[in-house]
Amino acid sequence: MVLEAHDFSLYSPYPKAQTLSEWLKESHRLTLHILDALKPGQENVLYSPTLNPPYWEFGHIAWFHELWAHRLGNFSNLSILHQADQLFNSALVAHRDRWQIEIPDISRIRAYLETIYQKTQDKLQSSLSKQEAYYVQLVIFHQDMHNEAFAYMWQALGYPWFGGSDPDNEPPTSNNSFSTGELGHQSEDILVASGSLILGAKPNSGFIFDNEKWSHGVHVPEFQIASLPVLNADYLEYVEHQLHVGDSQIKPAYWKKDSGHWYERHFDDWQEIDLARPVRHISQLAAQDYCRWARRRLPTEYELFSLMNQPSTQWQPAGLWEWTGSTFAPFPGFSTDPYVEYSKPWFDGNYRVLKGFSSFTPPRLRRTGFRNFFGPDRFDMFCGFRTCAL
Numbered sequence: 001m002v003l004e005a006h007d008f009s010l011y012s013p014y015p016k017a018q019t020l021s022e023w024l025k026e027s028h029r030l031t032l033h034i035l036d037a038l039k040p041g042q043e044n045v046l047y048s049p050t051l052n053p054p055y056w057e058f059g060h061i062a063w064f065h066e067l068w069a070h071r072l073g074n075f076s077n078l079s080i081l082h083q084a085d086q087l088f089n090s091a092l093v094a095h096r097d098r099w100q101i102e103i104p105d106i107s108r109i110r111a112y113l114e115t116i117y118q119k120t121q122d123k124l125q126s127s128l129s130k131q132e133a134y135y136v137q138l139v140i141f142h143q144d145m146h147n148e149a150f151a152y153m154w155q156a157l158g159y160p161w162f163g164g165s166d167p168d169n170e171p172p173t174s175n176n177s178f179s180t181g182e183l184g185h186q187s188e189d190i191l192v193a194s195g196s197l198i199l200g201a202k203p204n205s206g207f208i209f210d211n212e213k214w215s216h217g218v219h220v221p222e223f224q225i226a227s228l229p230v231l232n233a234d235y236l237e238y239v240e241h242q243l244h245v246g247d248s249q250i251k252p253a254y255w256k257k258d259s260g261h262w263y264e265r266h267f268d269d270w271q272e273i274d275l276a277r278p279v280r281h282i283s284q285l286a287a288q289d290y291c292r293w294a295r296r297r298l299p300t301e302y303e304l305f306s307l308m309n310q311p312s313t314q315w316q317p318a319g320l321w322e323w324t325g326s327t328f329a330p331f332p333g334f335s336t337d338p339y340v341e342y343s344k345p346w347f348d349g350n351y352r353v354l355k356g357f358s359s360f361t362p363p364r365l366r367r368t369g370f371r372n373f374f375g376p377d378r379f380d381m382f383c384g385f386r387t388c389a390l
């Protein structure tokens with residue numbers, strides 16, 4: 001199926017303007033809450049390839065929102081902020097340069113966020129065209145993703161918890177959305193018979209990202225996949241074994257051992273490791289090492305997608321993004337959407353697919369069709385994994 005240029009006209013139906021207004025309000029409120037909770041000095045973050053300077057990231061959210069919802073992606077429609085494109089275009093401002101450029105002070109960035117937000121809320125007072133509805137959804141989901149990125153950045157920096165996907169949430173003692181319930185804590189392999197699977201989105205099935213184009217059939221041979229994600233208990237056994245054989249590099253990033261007890265840092269808070277919770281902040285490379293030790297393997301994207309469409313009485317989501325062994329690649333029929341940098345630059349073979357969602361992902365982004373992707377060395381996102389029998 002070749003559908004170019006204005007594919008977003010095929011991303012119907014779209015939510016009512018009132019729903020979009022509520023989503024936007026939620027996402028915006030969380031962003032401001034994160035910004036306002038920053039204590040003086042915390043905006044200064046040392047250079048890291050996986051972080052952004054926080055103030056730059058707030059400006060980038062407002063810039064992206066304005067570019068698509070109000071400038072319709074056209075750079076010759078001027079921004080209300082002087083030099084916004086030179087400052088906040090993530091495709092043009094090289095990662096390292098984000099620490100060097102002089103950005104406006106935070107009160108101006110906050111005012112930029114507020115003004116653009118209000119402009120969109122005004123627009124949402126009347127009904128929308130397909131194009132407007134598409135762009136408004138795009139900017140809300142973009143903001144949601146950056147809000148989640150703030151959460152894992154705060155985790156990396158050891159900053160206090162700011163309230164997750166809803167500022168009113170209680171801090172989770174660990175992964176608050178994980179409960180094994182009737183499944184118990186013993187993982188069992190689920191046998192999934194071979195069959196053909198439909199992956200990718202069909203036109204007019206609602207909002208999608210370009211990497212979900214288009215629906216196609218895939219034959220998936222029989223496989224056996226764990227009903228539970230790998231738990232801290234499982235991973236601890238592996239870590240202790242590796243330490244015993246002299247591998248001192250094995251410890252997960254936010255773990256420490258003190259007086260014979262293992263602790264995990266949740267934001268700024270060290271807690272004794274809860275053995276019954278899914279292990280998190282494990283890179284795909286480390287997950288594969290674990291699999292070799294456990295004589296298991298990571299599921300493919302197809303297998304994990306298939307599991308996620310099984311009845312929820314049979315398996316338990318991790319409350320974390322779950323790694324697959326699959327390289328992020330275009331589906332047949334892929335073409336870029338107006339935000340060209342969303343997927344296409346990352347189809348170079350260096351990224352792996354994650355499925356599911358974390359407890360920091362708002363419900364509107366929790367879809368089995370959603371394809372997340374990161375480099376295999378990344379562990380800072382809220383990610384975990386489950387395994388398949390060899």
Ligand SMILES: [Fe+2]
Nearest residue numbers: 060064090142
């Ligand atoms: Fe972005």
